[in-house]
Amino acid sequence: MAIKPLAMAACTLTNALGPGLQASLRALRRGESGLRPCDFEDADLKTWIGRVAGLEEEPLHGEFAPFDCRNNRLARLGLEQDEFGAAVRIARNRYGADRIGVFVGTSTSGIGATEHAYRQRDLVTGSVPATFDYQHTHNVFSVTDFTRRWLGLTGAAFAISTACSSSAKAFAAAWRQMRAGFCDAAVVGGVDSLCLTTLYGFNALGLTSPRPCRPWDLERDGLSVGEAAGFALLEWAEPGDERVLLLGYGESSDAYHMTAAHPEGVGAALAMQQALTRAEVPPEQVDYINLHGTATPLNDAAEDRAVVRVFGPDTPCSSTKGWTGHTLGAAGVTEAIFVRLCLEHSLIPGTLNTRQRDPKLGAGIVLENRERRLRLALSNSFGFGGSNCSLLFGRSPSPRVGESRGEGEP
């Protein structure tokens, strides 16, 4: 039997395309990338990044001052968009503040605060500045703690940190926690912000491109690092629910290598297959796949093998990393919400920046935007440590009266 679906009651998204859902939808439709040559702090790297504008000038104040760091500023900016706070307030009245879980994915949390503190170490003692607050900035739990306090929620809460699959797995964790009865609704999310650790780290691994990333391109040569905050409010779907639903999830481990994906994409295929199995959906019914598609030569090749194995060559799929860059721990929720936008607005996004499809890759990669009614769509997220997660979203076939069918601006 298919698992009990979860409804995405509300969501919000902030990334290099701008704050709020409309900024993302507009840029997706117009094919406008959020990537720019690296201008983060004093990083001296020949690469492109997806930076969220204005975070540098927006510190956190008052009771949230201890949380002040780029990652939590990004979380705050995200939480302020799309009336997400109002939707959570309604849910809080309905379920109770202690019955709503908070599960936020992040890879590096506020490590930028530690990077800054290390640069200001005392020359004699080696100590960091007195203002450095490890718990509320750098620690992995910091952004989850910030989010639940900002939203006034007191239920089950933990951070999920499985590198680039983190915030996809937040959806799976929320489903499990709700099914176990530990909460009745959940705020899931992902927040990862630019920092020198990831920029220089990916550079050291030879994985950053000197150009805007080009997923599935014959000349693809690496990823563009981005940053994002995305949140969704999840509750059990009702009969006949017309909202976008999480119908299935799949999680697997490659058990192969810490950084390289399994060349045959065995673990990735397993995650996709499990998402379909949980939803009781045959692969041919899936209308669109939002790929992990980081644009590194090996990752795209491995994911391609996996997609072809599960879906064959015809299912339309694309990577939206050319718009946002790879937002790491926030990639899962970013692309889950992109999938929601696609389902609601009948859009299959192309693969921005990609010019010539690699002839060795066989998946049904879409290069230009298409308008088409979608019912079921899958989102893939894969991370270091061989951590894979696939999420299947869908909506009922009958459109609501007066609903946007994809014409004009939303």
Added chain:
Amino acid sequence: MNLLAVEAVGLMAPGLVGWTASQAVLAGQRSYVVEPMPATMATLLPANERRRITATIKLALQVAQEAMTQADLDAGTVPTIFASSGGDSEVLDKICTALTQPDRPVSPTHFHQSVHNTPAGYWAIATGCMGPSLSLAAYDSSFAAGLREAAALAWAEQARVLLVAYDLPLPAPMAGRRKIVAPFGVALLLNPALPVNRLALLRLASGGDEPADRLDDAGLERLRAGNPAARSLPLLCAMARRAATRVILSAGDNATLSVEVAP
């Protein structure tokens, strides 16, 4: 659905070297003596991987391996939950130090080991386990959060789940801002099928407003209060005593997790 059996335990901390050897101390039959921890080997890993791993990875893998060996089960079939407040601070310290130097020579090995799910990744490589695995953090409540998520996963999958919780003291200068007094690693092999052959039966519930349990032994209490993974100690002590009881574990600012324990 709120029941779970514990089938095996892995344990490593100063003076608590392995579950079998530690039971008398945990049951209060022998006093707790702080002794240096033996070097953990993580023998499950291939030799080429073992050369490069850190104390954090070794500790997590050691307790995971102990639990699976005790249960005499193929670890390649068991989904995992890894819970840690701080992850691998030794690696993060090296990266942040490299970032202060000219040209910022971040080591690629350190970078890939910096992710919170590094022990989970190495464990999957060592055991060939392709099942689901989650790595989480909840500051001082990391163990309670991990136990809840391991239970939720076990019930959802109707399968055994291995919970691994670990934390180590942070290197200077971070140590001054986050006090973890000693390394502590614990692994619990949980089974929702409640086999007769078990170490304990657990029932989880919200602890309400009750304060978290403290331990009578001053040394163990210092460990419990001083390491997020050691917040499991009231549960481990109850299991070692093999008596029916209820323990209250710290699970957040004012929240607690109540665990009924029966042999």
